[in-house]
Amino acid sequence: MIPFAEALKSDRILIFDGATGTQLSARCGASGPLTNLEYPDVVKAVHADYRAAGAEVVLTNTLTANRILLEHAGLADKFEAINTIGARLCREAVGKECYVAGDMCSTAQFLEPLGDYTEQQFADNAAEQARLLADNEVDLILIETMTDVRETAIAVRAAKEATGLPVVASLAFDAVADGFRTMMGHTPEHAVKELVKAGADAVGCNCGTIDPLEMSLVIADMRSHTPPSSSLTKGRMDGVALIAMPNAGKPELTSGEVVFRLSPEEFAQGVLKCIEAGATLVGGCCGTTPDHIRALAQAVGGRG
Numbered sequence: 456m457i458p459f460a461e462a463l464k465s466d467r468i469l470i471f472d473g474a475t476g477t478q479l480s481a482r483c484g485a486s487g488p489l490t491n492l493e494y495p496d497v498v499k500a501v502h503a504d505y506r507a508a509g510a511e512v513v514l515t516n517t518l519t520a521n522r523i524l525l526e527h528a529g530l531a532d533k534f535e536a537i538n539t540i541g542a543r544l545c546r547e548a549v550g551k552e553c554y555v556a557g558d559m560c561s562t563a564q565f566l567e568p569l570g571d572y573t574e575q576q577f578a579d580n581a582a583e584q585a586r587l588l589a590d591n592e593v594d595l596i597l598i599e600t601m602t603d604v605r606e607t608a609i610a611v612r613a614a615k616e617a618t619g620l621p622v623v624a625s626l627a628f629d630a631v632a633d634g635f636r637t638m639m640g641h642t643p644e645h646a647v648k649e650l651v652k653a654g655a656d657a658v659g660c661n662c663g664t665i666d667p668l669e670m671s672l673v674i675a676d677m678r679s680h681t682p683p684s685s686s687l688t689k690g691r692m693d694g695v696a697l698i699a700m701p702n703a704g705k706p707e708l709t710s711g712e713v714v715f716r717l718s719p720e721e722f723a724q725g726v727l728k729c730i731e732a733g734a735t736l737v738g739g740c741c742g743t744t745p746d747h748i749r750a751l752a753q754a755v756g757g758r759g
Contacts, residue, residue, distance in 0.1 A: 471738025509752025667725025715742025
């Protein structure tokens with residue numbers, strides 16, 4: 456298996472996995488990073504099922520396991536164990552012929568002047584988690600479901616400096632009257648410019664309140680704001696790949712529960728539109744299952 460940095464430079468579509476939390480909830484009645492310690496066999500089974508479905512990149516169950524988030528949850532003392540075991544479980548589940556992405560996200564706090572945290576605190580927080588994941592042999596760092604471009608850029612720089620690994624940055628967008636914006640009001644254009652400047656190896660979007668077809672419009676917008684280079688492939692601009700990991704449709708509230716209604720086949724067809732728009736890294740977010748990733752892998756394999 457070639458290093459992930461080299462895979463990014465190719466024109467081959469790379470399939471990421473789908474939702475982990477909902478799979479864990481369905482199988483053991485719990486979700487979140489603490490399941491790495493309490494239900495390790497279930498966590499491994501979820502990873503293995505995504506790999507069997509055709510995922511070439513599988514995410515560690517460490518999304519909400521940065522120290523600041525764990526401190527607010529009263530779990531700071533478990534920071535090292537959650538991340539170390541999370542990375543090891545993923546590698547054990549998928550083997551050496553599959554990429555493992557160290558999964559990271561927001562602190563769920565605000566930077567000064569809106570909040571109490573400094574840029575240095577956010578940088579230290581991201582570097583610490585990224586370094587621990589890299590020490591446990593992940594192939595790349597994925598910083599996902601972000602809503603603040605400023606925080607994302609800080610995390611990208613910190614993760615790159617701490618690990619030297621490829622860093623993929625993905626934000627959550629919602630539809631607004633004039634296009635798409637993050638919860639903090641940032642546009643795809645602003646995201647691309649700032650994250651490329653920060654050193655991201657790939658940028659894109661996941662989650663949010665949009666469906667796969669709408670996400671293809673975000674990807675097209677991002678691509679249009681990254682200067683083209685004749686020496687690079689269709690899906691890459693200035694050496695930066697594009698990632699799309701949509702939900703299985705728009706979230707709907709039914710009987711107090713959020714549901715996503717797109718079938719695996721409908722989801723796969725929507726993600727193909729993201730590929731046509733320029734994404735070379737594709738997978739699923741909320742509501743997706745191994746069946747959705749299997750359908751996506753089959754659809755991508757049948758494109759030729």
